Amino acid sequence: MRDRRSIAVLTGPSVITSDQIGTLLGLYRYPQFTIGSFDQALSDHNKFPALYQMAKKDTLIITAMVSLLLHFSWNWVGLLTSQNENNVSVLDELKEEMAKNRLCVAYEVVISSQDLQHLYNMMANYNGINEASARVLIIYGDQDSLKVLMLGIEQILIKGKVCIMNSQWDFTLKRKYFMLGSLHVPLIFTHHYADVSGFTDFVKAIHPSKYPKDFVLAKLWFLSFNCSDSESDCVTWDNCAHDASLDWLPGHIFDMSMSGDSNNVYNAVYAVAQALHELLLHQTEVQALGNRKETVPSPVQHSESDIKRQLVAFLSSGFLELAVKVGKFSPYAPHGNQLSLSENMVEWAIETTETPHSVCSESCDPGFRKSPQEGKAACCFDCTPCPENEIANGTNKEHCVRCEDQYANTQRNQCLLRVASFLAFGDPLGMALACIALCFSMLTVAVMRMFVKHQDTAIVKANNRALSYNLLISLIFCFLCSLLFLGRPNRVTCILQQITFGVVFTVAVSTVLAKTVTVVLAFKATSPGRRMRWLLVSGAPNFIIPICTLIQATLCGLWLGTSPPFVDTDAQSEHGQVIILCNKGSLNAFYCVLGYLGFLALASFTVAFLARNLPDTFNEAKFLTFSMLVFCSVWLTFLPVYHSAKGKVMLAVEVFSILASGAGLLGCTFAPKCYIILVRPNKNSLHGFRVRNSSHTYISNKEITM
Structure with missing residues (x-):
């Protein structure tokens, strides 16, 4: 030897x-x-x-485990292994592969399988595994290195968890360390190899008589085929079936x-x-x-x-200690088809009817985006609603997408086409404003016809017929210019809106100023001196209108020459609509026009207020004061409301201000006169105009109207 x-x-x-x-x-x-x-x-x-x-x-096992996690959408996983160089190295590669697929490690436990006391000393830290939200635990290691764990504290650490293991364990020992209700059905990966020719026949032909020195085979044979004699309790070959073979044994006893x-x-x-x-x-x-x-x-x-190795298959162990093949992983299959699984064959833990759920944060529904939680893993996040006019059309979106030239629906998961909108005549608001404008215009025409019809009466003459006609005509155009703000805007209407408004209202307010100045001069002309009388007789107050209008026209010309109004769209003010409106071009020019108009109104109000107590039967200074007070109040209110409004409402506010201020001028100035003409004609006489108080001397009606 x-x-x-x-x-x-x-x-x-x-x-x-x-x-x-x-x-x-x-x-x-x-x-x-x-x-x-x-x-x-x-x-x-x-x-x-x-x-x-x-x-x-074992690199295939890593890919197979990650594929299984992705299949069940388990992205919050615990890791457990024994403390040796090989297991730690594999776990590092597993964590790297998990990170590539956005899977997170909830906790990681590395135990010393050789030191039981060390294991028990760390049990206090491991107890947190049970409270962890991760319901999936990957156990990597061989049976020898982790047997201490299974025999000692398996019930404490991994009770109720879904355990994914890397190798075939000895199921005959399952009753010792796998308690019912804990690792009820561990998912175990094992390699499947191509069949070797003649191997099955070789196993079937195995008999202890051929291998007399193999005591393990003899013991298996005697225990499996009941070779003992009941009377003498003696084990002999004669008591065994002569044609007994290992293929008689169940698969869970001998594979x-x-x-x-x-x-x-x-x-x-x-x-x-x-x-x-x-x-x-x-x-x-x-x-x-x-x-x-x-x-x-x-x-x-x-x-x-x-x-x-041809295939990597994984098995699910049942509580009857049978290994049942529930799927396979083939690295040579096309990507996406490498893992095949029969989920109906998988038995989960007791009292669990649905597939276990193991995520750190629930998925964000469409319309929400993921917001990372500071200091936590990428799988832990909050779901934040998408900002206005942005969408997320899928689950777990990290960013919301803005709807360009479209709008987001209420769920913020889809962009929809916007509908063109403007303050149309057919809209309820547009129709109401148009009706009001036409009614006020017709009312102004009626007042003018009344004044023309009664032009020779004392009250019409005393209040200067020419200025009254001029004011009424300008008010008619003021009411009608509001119609330019209704309907679909175009370049012409955008320019005419503000220019017509500015010029026509300037004529109206300057006419009120001229009427107020005329009243003041009429009473000042009776005092010694010819200058006041000359100003009144020469018609100097009438020049106020063209001068003031020319200044406003100049401002409007500069506006048109620098930055004129143009057609614009507003996609933000109203949900689901693109509002077509007129952009004023230069806001500074707009406020200059409006400011100049306010200056004239304030001047007219001041002069009228100072002349409000002049003694005259037909003295309209009081009415002019009130009309300008209403006018100024309307436009002072207009500014903050205009800035706070959006879209069509902003346009409606401007139209309403035009109509309200025009109605104030019409009502406060001409309503008292119409009342006297229609209801109190006895006061509409020259005698009532000339005689008021013996302590005052008045000029004739003819002189006032010059």
Whole structure:
């Protein structure tokens, strides 16, 4: 036996055993093949120069686990592993792959499987796992390294969690460390290998008589096929069925398919056989050439092999301790079709009828965007409604999108086409304003006809017929100019709106100023001196109108020359509508026109207020004072309301101000005169005009109207 030399050594599946014996075998350069799972520590060729691992690095398991998490939308996951270099390295790669797919680690637990006291000392920290919102726990490690965890504190740490595990566990021990209601159905990943020709027939033909030194096989045979004698309790081969075979056993007791360790043994044996075969061929060639001094290659040089795993399948263990295949992961399938799963075959924990939910924050519905929570993982966020006129048309959107030239619906998940809108004649508001404008215009025409009909009466003559006619005509145009603000705007109407308004109202207010000045001059002309009388007789007050109007026309001309009004749109004021309106162009020019008009109104109000107590039967200074007070009040109120309004309401406010101020001038100035003409004709006489008080001397009616 001493002249017989071993070609290679197969070790495993325990990593610890392979590590310990590998150091010794490395000293003698014996090729060592480990049949256990891949371990990073054994990859150090400086420490283990002759050690070869049959299992490749488990990178597919990482992709498979991430695919499973994505399938169930589990983005809040706990990680648990034993403290060794290989497990920590795999977990680092798993976390990196999870981060690429926006999956988050809720907590990470690394335990020392060799120190039970250390484990119990850290239980206080691990108890937080139960309260964590993550209901999914990935356990990475082998059965030996995590057995302490399962036997000791599994019920405390991972009760009720969905556990995803990386390897096939010994289900015969399940009753010892998997309690019903805790890891009721762990999802376990295991490799599936291509069937080896003749392997099934080989397993069926196995019998203890062929392997008399295999005590493990003998024990399995005796226990499985009831080979004992009930009377003598003696175990003999004669008591066993002669045609008994391992394929009689249920799958949960003995699996006929090739396991991972079996596949590694198979590949290791064939690797050694292939290396030995090539070695013998090489020796034959050397002998044929007669070169006996040539170096003979070591079997180590021919011992490496490349094992290609075809599929990665994962299993769901039921409480009857049966492994049920519920799906598979194929890395060679097209992207998106790598994972196939039969969800109806998965049994979740007791009292759970629906698929478990494991997220840090619930999904944000359409119309909301994700708002990260400060200091927390990316999977933890708040749902914030999209700002005005912005949408999010899907779940978990990080940003809202603005609706350009459109508007967002009330749910803010869709952009809709806007409807063109303007203050039309057919709108209720437009129709009401148009009717009011026409009514006031016709009323003004009626008043003018009355004045023309009674032009020779004392009250008409005493209040200066020409200025009264001028004021009435300007008021008619004031009411009608409001119609320019209604209907679909165009370039012409946009220019005419403000220019007509400014000029016509300037004529009206300057006419009121001229009438007020005329009244004051009429009473001042009776005092000594010819200057006041000359101003009155020469008709100087009448020049106030063209001068004031010319100034306003100049301002309007500058407005048109610099920045005239134009057609514009407003998509923000009213939801779902694009309001077509006239942009004033230069707001400064608009306020200059309005300010000049306010200056004339204030001047007319001041003069009328000072002349309000002049003694005259037909003295209209009191009425002019009140009319200008109403006019100024309307436009002072207009400014803040105009700035606070939007869209069509802003336009309606301006139209209403035009109508209200015009109605104030018409009513306060001419209503008392119409009352005397129609109701009190006895007061409409020259005698009533001339005689009021014996202490005053008055000029004739003819002189006032000049």
